[in-house]
Amino acid sequence: MNKIIFHIDVNNAFLSWSAVYRLKQGEKIDIRTIPSAIGGDEASRRGVILAKSNPAKKFGVVTGESIFSAKKKCPNLKLYPSEFNVYRYYSGEVIKIFKEYTDFIEKYSIDESFLDVTAIAGKNPYELAYEIKERIKKELGFTVNVGISTNKLLAKMASEFEKPDKIHTLYPEEIKKKLWPLPVEELFMVGKKAKSRLNDMYIFTIGDLAGYDVSLLKQKFKSYGEMIWKYANGIGSDDVIYTEEEAKLISSELTLPSDVQSRDEAHKILLEISKKICRRLRDMKRYSSTISVHIKTSDFINYSHQRKLKAATNSTKIVYDIACQLFDNKWQYEPVRLLGISLSGLCEEIIEQTSLFDDIKDNNLKNQKIDSVMDKLQDKYGEDIINRFNSLNK
Template sequence: MEEKRNTIFHIDVNSAFLSWSVVYRMSQGEDMDLRNIPSVIGGDEQSRRGVVLAKSNLAKQYGIVTGESLYSAKRKCPNLVIVAPDFNSYRFYSKELINMLKNYSPCVEQYSIDECFLDMGVLDKKDAYEEAYAIKERIKKELGFTVNIGISDKKVLAKMASEFNKPDKINTLYSEEIKEKLWPLPVGELFMVGRKAKEKLNKLYIFTIEDLAKHDVTFLKQKFKSYGGLIWEYANGIDSSKVQCQSEEAKIISNSITLPVDVVNKYKAHDILVQISEQISVRLRKENKFCSGIAVNIKNKDFISYSHQKKLANPTNSTKHIGKIAQELFDEVWKKEPIRLLGIALYNLSEEFTHQVSIFDETEVYSLEKNQSLDKALDLIKEKFGDKSIKRFNNNI
């Protein structure tokens, strides 16, 4: 009987600094997409000091590499567009990515500003690929940039898989695939093998990852100390490390949508809040929990955030109730300015449901039971036919 194993995703933003600069600049009304011209992120455009932090594919065709001086890059490509980095917006988009991914797994480990691991639990290969595709496309649609996703049963292999083909690709590298997909690669492409290590390994006639995997590990440890044993293990797909969950149990459930176009209409914002409340309440019910606090988060076109929250008299997991309160909170706090992001957060979570109503208020009891039945029916339909199989309209909230 085959042992059940968790599926791990490694998500890597393609040319993160360049992509995030593009998304921000276009959100401010700029038409030029830096990804479609020879361009780099790094230093100061006027003085041309500093080094290349990120480059477009067209810049790469001129031989420009990450880490070289801007002066050298400009000599290779005189019409190169140089854009200074904007780390505030990079941190913003990194956080937006992590928040979105938390909707797919309770166990997300941020590895760097543009990389993270997800423990997706036990999935067969077909379901894992379909889930990765859904994540990749949602990031592209809602956040405006592309990612690569590596899929494996080991963290190091998932990371290696995300490097195979770029950009905007999904690749697998399960333990049983390393001989076919990993071993033929040059040893310098193995995770943790840099330029200097590659040169030393080549002098030992170790040119491919297979050469390293089949080499005498005792000799490697004598030559490179613990590092030799580490890269030998990685070459053989040996990695027992786990995805480090930020918390064992969610104290808050949240979801947000970054809008492709700034929203200035109240009713359009209400429609988006319906969509978010639908997604977030399904997750709440899946965890058999109720919330007694709801908050609405708004981010304007200048990335200034503000929120409004309310404590409930009775816990709820009703989509209709959550959506209605979210709309009321929005109306109370919105400053009538263009909206870049809308979000809903549910807090004060519990597994107990208590509802205090008057013994004479039969209408309220009936409405409560009706909403619970509707939510249950819609959840079953979505579970069987997919999230897009049925949609709740604003006038049904």
């Protein structure tokens, strides 16, 4: 018996969640209806775009570009600070609704989840998807897309079809009709660089890729070639990975709309990721003893570098400083398409290896106090009320 898997993705999550929250606080304008974006500092035009409204998208504003660039495209763009406490809250509220239907939930990211609904979907999974989608819209005030299939890959591809507020199926028997005619760059894990190389091989559609000689793809792209060939043929896992155990690792990453080719730009991205992931760690009341930086190049080559700490930390400054060092040590000056940070070795208190590192512990505690004050101020007045990293904004 085939499984029934849902992939549920919040439409334009950060901006939608900020919009809903602000409307509940009495704001008159729904920021989803005007040219608006989340992220950065409007006064200095520093930072990057984390999310943008559909009206802003029409001006060419894209996620990951600089505030300066976005403002040149759309001078009337309204900028709003990121509010990760709000995002965490609404992400949790979505999961609460999911748990009323199934325990088989894999949280793929803060705004995406896979659900194994095989046991409850009945003969018409579409009806169940519609019920969940409408409940989220009615009870929480924002929309989602739902993709339905027999494995996670096809469910995710289905959810990427027409947006927003839609339900799509992509069963194995529908691949030829729905998936294969699409441009090859719309396949999961195929970016601009890979698209160009595939087009040079006269592979223009996902169907072209699916029918190509996999051995030739492996010669050209190595393991990546076999992977995308499998994806083009709808081959993927149907295992929804769920656990009730406490998290042993947390991570955050950002896929960039255009290649990052300078150290300064990469450091700016790492700062945004560090702020996000360390705040999440502090909310969990946990510390990390190992920091890893993940890099994906424009050629889809992945590599990472990690460091074991002398004393566990949840300090944004310490994580950011080490992440930059790890990046600088590993980066080979290739164009970068994705950057990520993961924190592992999670524990409930700062544990130093020996008394020789009292200075490390003292520095940790000092940064912890600063972070605590900043968290409280940002929760009350917004993310941009205080910024300890002004020295970076030269």
